[in-house]
């Protein structure tokens with residue numbers, strides 16, 4: 001089982017999403033110690049923005065398709081995903097490789113792998129709350145992965161910038177959830 005471990009937070013050691021992805025990968029490798037782990041840090045080694053020329057390079061897509069489990073750290077920046085992670089997704093959502101259009105609509109081609117996404121958000125965006133309409137991180141990622149035939153699993157640490165107590169509670173609960181997800 002090959003694991004692809006992707007982080008996109010710009011906050012380094014202080015990052016909550018990085019803490020969560022590491023915990024998930026630790027859990028997965030505990031169950032399968034021989035599993036190769038491919039590491040992709042999109043903050044320290046960003047993928048260039050998409051250009052027509054860049055589409056000829058399928059190395060990011062090939063790496064994704066070679067993975068059985070993909071663990072992604074996704075912090076919320078300005079109500080959505082970091083541009084570093086969007087640049088990665090731009091190399092993954094490729095017609096003819098991960099989806100195709102048919103007379104009955106688009107069909108996902110990338111199913112059969114597990115995608116686990118660790119979200120970290122400063123605020124809270126629960127359904128019905130005033131900020132719910134600004135949630136373009138989880139909704140975007142779910143939609144994008146569904147489009148290519150994958151139902152992603154999420155673990156979320158929310159309200160991280162509300163205060164230290166809330167942050168501690170939220171991180172503890174999310175770390176607990178990572179253990180359950182990896183099992």
Ligand SMILES: Cc1cc2nc3c(=O)[nH]c(=O)nc-3n(C[C@H](O)[C@H](O)[C@H](O)COP(=O)(O)O)c2cc1C
Nearest residue numbers: 009011015016017075076077078079120121122123
């Ligand atoms: C540039 C920047 C923009 C942010 N924008 C938002 C935002 O729109 N909504 C929100 O809830 N939190 C926002 N935050 C807070 C982060 O989501 C929060 O700090 C989270 O912990 C980031 O994940 P990380 O700890 O893995 O870096 C922002 C943080 C940064 C650094």
